[in-house]
Structure formats: structure tokens, C-alpha cells
Amino acid sequence: MTYKIAVIGAGHNAEGHLKAMRELRERLKPVAVADIRLDRAELLSEAAGIAAYTDYREMVMREKPDIVVITLPHHLHKEAAIFCAEAGCHVLLEKPMALNVQECNEIMDAVRHSSVRLMVGHTQHFLAENLLAKKLIKDESEQLGQLVMMNDTRHTTYYTAERPAWFLDKQRSGGGILFNLGSHSVDRIMWFGNAPIVKVRASISHYGAVGDVEGSGVIFLENERGVPSTIVQSGYGGVPRNELELVFTNGMVKVVPGQGVWVSRNGVYEQIPIPRVEAPFVLQFRELLASMEEEREPQCSMGYSREVIAVLEGIYRSHELKSEMIVREVHRR
Ligand SMILES: NC(=O)c1ccc[n+]([C@@H]2O[C@H](COP(=O)([O-])OP(=O)(O)OC[C@H]3O[C@@H](n4cnc5c(N)ncnc54)[C@H](O)[C@@H]3O)[C@@H](O)[C@H]2O)c1
Structure with missing residues (x-):
């Protein structure tokens, strides 16, 4: 079956979704794109031979798509x-799901009252390196032994001229590097740890020359199985890094998206060849389609993605209060 699909938000990220739709043309038929900036909507719509709108509500009512991709600034995700x-x-909603747990609850209520599926775009689940590392850890669980910690490091230049201004405005973005890229790191820690996070303690900094969001953070997390992790991020420049290292009792695994996967069983890292898989956004659409057709929750379900937001809320609260936060209590607030 082929589904009509439309895009809301014609910014940087939208192009990747349209490219994935082209690769899945037997399953997805793009019909329209909406952006308050007509020039942006038209740039993408003309290339795809589809309609452009400035009002996404009008687009949805007129075009009646089966699926909508929402790739908007974070404060607009909920509405x-x-x-x-x-x-x-059906909805593919970009990460992070919304600004806070309360907004996630409102989205979940609306989706449950309609017979549609909503999946959040936690793309980490579809990156070739992460998929290989997940499989390797499962296949070699006996040799690797007990997981004792995970350390996730991300350094990048967050304050660039190209970054849209809303990313640096807390009201519209929900937060800085930790909310935007930290949502990927929290997701990785939850997914690789196979368990929700129960405790967080965070210390963050605000030295950005523009905006009011944080530019770095050091976070300690503990999951339901008692496995501790760290997330360390800096957006002030310096040497770029994006890696997750998992430490087991008998070995280690290092995952660097876009670069490779390494395993150590004897104190030396050995690089593992990465099999060719489809692009992450293609695999992400395949998962959404499977969840619709099999009438089941997708990976990166609403409930899972709300947990990511609860951890992020806990991180900011922990910094403010200078104390450890129990993530369950963030849900209750
Ligand atoms: N999964 C990933 O790997 C990944 C990568 C990049 C971005 N993202 C996510 O994608 C989303 C969009 O990020 P981006 O980098 O494309 O941002 P962007 O600013 O480039 O694009 C957002 C677009 O939304 C438009 N817009 C604003 N208000 C609107 C409205 N009311 N109606 C219609 N259009 C409106 C803007 O004009 C802009 O073109 C964010 O949630 C971001 O976190 C995900």
C-alpha cells in the first residue's frame, strides 16, 4: 500500500525526510509541504513536484495526508x-517530543483518542553503527559480561551563524545543547541500557554569547538496573566528539556514529566492519509503516519518548536545585 505523506516545517531537517520518501516511493507519496516561510516551502515543494502551503492546518485539511512529518521548532511540536x-x-514527530512532560501527556491523550500512530524521530535507533553495536552486545553478551557503565560524550560548536535563532531561545527550544543533542544521548543511554533512567544529577553552564540556553553540561545518570552513566557535552567549540563507550566486566564497546564501532575483549580496541544498511530516515519510516500496518506501538513510542523528556526535565531541575532528582518525581510534578 502507498500512503500520502506531507511535511510541516521546511527547514534544515526536512530535506532528509523528503530524500528518504524518494527512496521509499513505492510506499510513500509526498503530497505537500508547509512552512510559514513560503520561500522555504517552495524550495522543497518545487524540487519534489508537490504543493506548498504557509498554513499547515489548511494543508492537512485540503490534502488529507495519511502521514505527516512534523519537523518544527520544539515549542510547536505539541500543537x-x-x-x-x-x-x-499518523505522525512522525521530530525529537525531542515536546518541551516538557505535561506537553507529552497532552499529545498522548490526543493520539489515544484518534486511531493513529505517533512515532518520535529518535534517529539513533536507525544509525548503522548503533545497530551493529546493539547486535554485537546482544550476540556477545556472555563474553562481554556484565554492563558496568556507559559514558556518552558530545562536543560540537553549537553557537554557529547558521543555527536558527530559536535553538538559542529557551522558550522556543526548551533548552540548549542538552535538550537538542542531549535528547540523543539520553536516548542512547536508555536504549543501550535496556532500562529507564531513575536518577539524575547535573551541572550545566551558560557561557554562550547569544541566547539564554545552556552551552555545556556534565550529567550523572542511573538506570533501573542500577547501571551508572555519564553524559558530557560542550557546545563552546573545541575538538568535535560524538561517542558512546560501554564498559563491561570483560570488555568494552565504543560507538562513534558516522565513523565506526570498536570492541575490546583483551584491553585493545579492534574495529568491526559495518554492514551496509539503508539510511536512518528510510529505516525510521519503515518502522512507522510497520507499526501502522501491524497495529502496534513503534520503536521510539510516545511513552518511551516522554521518558527522554522526563530525564531532560530532571537534568534542568537537578542543576537548579543542586541535588539529585528522582525521574519518577519529575512525572508527578
Ligand atoms: N533527528 C535528527 O537527526 C534531527 C536533525 C536535525 C533536526 N532535528 C529536529 O527537527 C526539528 C526541526 O529542526 P530544523 O533544524 O529543521 O529547524 P529549522 O529552523 O531549520 O526548521 C524549522 C522550520 O519550521 C518553520 N516554521 C516555524 N514556525 C512554523 C509554523 N507555525 N508553521 C510552519 N512552519 C513553521 C520555520 O520557518 C523553519 O523553516 C527539530 O525538532 C529538531 O530538533 C532532528
């Missing part, structure tokens, strides 16, 4: 997701 779900569209 767009609720509108699309109530209009009867």
Missing part, C-alpha cells in the same frame, strides 16, 4: 502533533 492526530493523520 502540530495534536492537530494532525485529531485530523486522523
Whole structure:
């Protein structure tokens, strides 16, 4: 079956989704794209031979897509997701799911009242390196032994001229590097640890020359199985790094998206060849389609993605209060 699909938000990320749709043309038929900036909507719509709108509500009502991709600034995720779900569209909602747990609850209520699926775009689940590392850890669980810690490091230049201004405005973004890229790191720690995070302690900094969001953070997390982890991120420049290292009782695994996977069983890292897999956004659409057709929750379900937001809320609260936060209590606030 082929589904009509539309895109809300024609910014940097939208192009990747449209490219994946082209690769899945037997399953997905793009019909329209909406952006408050007509020039942006038209740039993408003309290339794809589809309609452009400035009002996404009008687009959804007129085009009646089966699926909508929402790739908007974070403060608009909730209103767009609720509108699309109530209009009867399945939704691929970009990460992070929303600004806070309360907004996630409102999205979940709207989706549950419509017979649609909503999946959050936690792309880490579809990166070739992560998929290989997940498989390797499962296949070699006996040799590697007990997981004792995970350390996730991300350094990048967050304050660039190209970054849209809303990313640096807390009201519209929800937070800085930790909310945007930290959502990937929290997701990795939850996914590789096979367990929700129960405790967080964070210390963050605000030395960015523009905006009011944090530019770095050091976070200690503990999951339900008692496995501790760290997330360390800096957006002030310096040497770029994006890696997750998992330490087991008899070995280690290092995952560097876009570069490779290494395993150590004897104190020396050995690089593992990465099999060719489809692009992450293609695999992500395949998972959404499977969840729709099999009438099941997708990977990166609403409940899972709300947990990511609860951890992020816990991180900011922990910094403010200078104390450890129990993530369950973030849900209750
Ligand atoms: N999964 C990933 O790997 C990945 C990568 C990049 C971005 N993202 C996520 O994608 C989302 C968008 O990020 P981006 O980098 O494309 O941002 P962007 O600013 O480049 O794009 C957002 C677009 O939304 C438009 N917009 C704003 N208000 C609107 C409205 N009311 N109606 C219609 N359009 C409106 C803007 O004009 C802009 O073109 C964010 O959630 C971000 O975190 C995910």
C-alpha cells in the first residue's frame, strides 16, 4: 500500500525526510509541504513536484495526508502533533517530543483518542553503527559480561551563524545543547541500557554569547538496573566528539556514529566492519509503516519518548536545585 505523506516545517531537517520518501516511493507519496516561510516551502515543494502551503492546518485539511512529518521548532511540536492526530493523520514527530512532560501527556491523550500512530524521530535507533553495536552486545553478551557503565560524550560548536535563532531561545527550544543533542544521548543511554533512567544529577553552564540556553553540561545518570552513566557535552567549540563507550566486566564497546564501532575483549580496541544498511530516515519510516500496518506501538513510542523528556526535565531541575532528582518525581510534578 502507498500512503500520502506531507511535511510541516521546511527547514534544515526536512530535506532528509523528503530524500528518504524518494527512496521509499513505492510506499510513500509526498503530497505537500508547509512552512510559514513560503520561500522555504517552495524550495522543497518545487524540487519534489508537490504543493506548498504557509498554513499547515489548511494543508492537512485540503490534502488529507495519511502521514505527516512534523519537523518544527520544539515549542510547536505539541500543537502540530495534536492537530494532525485529531485530523486522523499518523505522525512522525521530530525529537525531542515536546518541551516538557505535561506537553507529552497532552499529545498522548490526543493520539489515544484518534486511531493513529505517533512515532518520535529518535534517529539513533536507525544509525548503522548503533545497530551493529546493539547486535554485537546482544550476540556477545556472555563474553562481554556484565554492563558496568556507559559514558556518552558530545562536543560540537553549537553557537554557529547558521543555527536558527530559536535553538538559542529557551522558550522556543526548551533548552540548549542538552535538550537538542542531549535528547540523543539520553536516548542512547536508555536504549543501550535496556532500562529507564531513575536518577539524575547535573551541572550545566551558560557561557554562550547569544541566547539564554545552556552551552555545556556534565550529567550523572542511573538506570533501573542500577547501571551508572555519564553524559558530557560542550557546545563552546573545541575538538568535535560524538561517542558512546560501554564498559563491561570483560570488555568494552565504543560507538562513534558516522565513523565506526570498536570492541575490546583483551584491553585493545579492534574495529568491526559495518554492514551496509539503508539510511536512518528510510529505516525510521519503515518502522512507522510497520507499526501502522501491524497495529502496534513503534520503536521510539510516545511513552518511551516522554521518558527522554522526563530525564531532560530532571537534568534542568537537578542543576537548579543542586541535588539529585528522582525521574519518577519529575512525572508527578
Ligand atoms: N533527528 C535528527 O537527526 C534531527 C536533525 C536535525 C533536526 N532535528 C529536529 O527537527 C526539528 C526541526 O529542526 P530544523 O533544524 O529543521 O529547524 P529549522 O529552523 O531549520 O526548521 C524549522 C522550520 O519550521 C518553520 N516554521 C516555524 N514556525 C512554523 C509554523 N507555525 N508553521 C510552519 N512552519 C513553521 C520555520 O520557518 C523553519 O523553516 C527539530 O525538532 C529538531 O530538533 C532532528
